[in-house]
Every structure is written in C-alpha cells, then in structure tokens.
Amino acid sequence: MDSITLQQSIKHPFNLLKFTFVIVPIVAGLDKFTNLLTDWTQYINPAFLEMLPFSGSTFMMIVGIIEIIAGVIVLIKTELGGYIVAAWLTLIALTLLGEFNFIDVAVRDFVMAISAFSMGRFAKFIS
Template identity: 70%
Template structure:
C-alpha cells in the first residue's frame, strides 16, 4: 500500500495552483493586446452573428473573466479550480463544435483535468 507524503502533495498542489493562477491571468491580459495570438480567430464563427458587439470586445470580456478566475484560484483554490476546469471545458466544446482547432480543444481539456485535480487536492490538503 502506498501512503501519501503530505510534503509531496503540498508541492504538487502548489505547482498546480501557481500554474492555474498565472496562466488564466496571462491569457486574460493578452486578450487586450493579442501578443500571444489573435484570440478572435478562435471564436466559433457561428457565434459571431449573435454577438451584440465585435469579436474583439467579446474577447476582452473573456479576458476579464479569465483574470477573475485566476484571482479566485489564488484566494480559494478549491472553488477557483472548478471554475477554471469548467471554463476550459466550455472553451474546448466551443472549439470542437466549430470544427476547427481540435488540438487546442484537446489541450484545454487536459488543462481542465489539471485544474479539477488541483481543486481536489485543495480539498484533501485543506488549502
């Protein structure tokens, strides 16, 4: 039987927490600058006609949501991890339904599993 070493669990949790604080905040901030990529390209084309504003404005709103999610992970990782996991899953579903960017959808689903795992670890180690 393998027993969990609390220091090992804590270090894994801290690495995941750091990741899920920084990545959403950086991605959210980049929605305003498009330094990493042109985020509007990832918008499902079938959603564009339904938007009451430009795709760029929509992505800035997405950016604010991502920044807030990263801050929630910092403050309440158990809840923030679930929010980030759900958010990434929704993004992946949107990409899959667009019929494009399947590689990004798979990456986002993998990241969602990591965020969910971080949330569960937070519960286990009482973070």
Template identity: 65%
Template sequence: MNSNKEVAVNLLKYTFGLVPIVAGLDKFLNLLTDWSQYLAPSLGDMLPMEAGAFMVVVGIIEIVAGILVLVKTKIGALIVSAWLGLIALTLLFSGTYIDVAVRDLVMAIAAFSLSKLVSEDPIKSKN
C-alpha cells in the same frame, strides 16, 4: 520539507492562477495571438458585439478566475476547469482548432484535480 502532494498542489495552483491571468491580460493586447480567431463564426454571429470586444470580456473573466485560484483555490480551480471545458466544447463543436480543444480538456481535468487535491486536505480546504 514539502511533501510531494504539497509540491504538486503548489505547482498546479500557480499554473492555473497565473496562466489565466496572463491569457486574460493578453486579450487586451493580442501579443500572444489574435484571440478572436478562436471564436467560432456561428457564435460570433450571435454576439451583440464585435469579436474583439467579446474577447476583452473573456479576458476579464479569465483574470478573475486566475485570481480566484490564487486566493480561493478550491472554487477557483473548479471555475477554471469549467471554463476550460466550455472553451474546448466550443472548439470541438465548431470543428476548428481540435488540437487546442484537446489541450484545454486536459487542462480542465488538471484544474479539476487541483480542486479535489485541495478539498481532501483540511489545512488547504479553507482555500
């Protein structure tokens, strides 16, 4: 029988593995939303490419990060945590989508917590 900690670790692992993969894939399709709307105009002006092309690059990074959470949970969760934190800071500094920024900060804390939960368990630490 699984302990409560194992259940929590598995829920977080699959959440922070699958959600970035789905969001990353959607950067190619824009079915969930037009992702380029979340790009701060000042940041978009500094990019050497169109916002849509930048979002495809972001999508690739998110897919890789999600896969890392599934196969190397500790490091993958830290990467997802940092990624979500950077997204939140970008949104906060742009002054737009503050609600999304707050949500992403909460998710960053949860992903960081997953990394800590996995690293204190010797059986899971090899992940």
C-alpha cells in the same frame, strides 16, 4: 497512508498546479486586450460570433476579464477556483470542437480542465 503523509506527498504538485492556474489565466486574460500572444478572435466559433451583439474583439475582452478574475480566485480560494477554471476550460473546449481547425486546442483545453479540477480536489487535503 496517513493524512500527513498524503499532504506532504501532494504539496509540491499542488503548488505547481496552483501557480500555473493563477498565472496562466491572468496572462491569457491580459493578452485578450493586447493580442501579443495570438489573435484571440480567431478562436471564436463563427456561428457563435454571428449571435453576439458586439464585435469579437469586445467579446474577447470580456473573456479576458473573466479569466483574470478566475486566476485571482484560484489564488484566494483554490478549491473553488479550480472548479471554476475547470468548467471554464471545458466550455472553451466544447466551443472549439465546432471548428475542425482547433480540435488540437480543444483537446489541450480538456486536459487543462482535468488538471484544474484535480487541483481543486487536492486543495481539500492541503491546509
């Protein structure tokens, strides 16, 4: 398969992944300020929460800002953004593994991390 055919065959899945990893982090990040989708503080590992010098709500607002920035980076520099989002989701999944109530969410975040990493790799082939 030549490079032009490869680009054409991955263009639509790549664009779908890019759209997803621009919108979802920005929406999730904004929701850290409103908690309309969920109470995000419930996902903070209690051991980690005890180490914070501020409230869980404040921590989640910081997380929200990071997520919004990550979504914007995916839009502007997709390869780099894909790797950042993949690393971010992996860290979130690892912290969730400490809470047996959220193993399903941790697995979902690992799968999303793999998707974000794949998008970053695909970005090398899309001009």
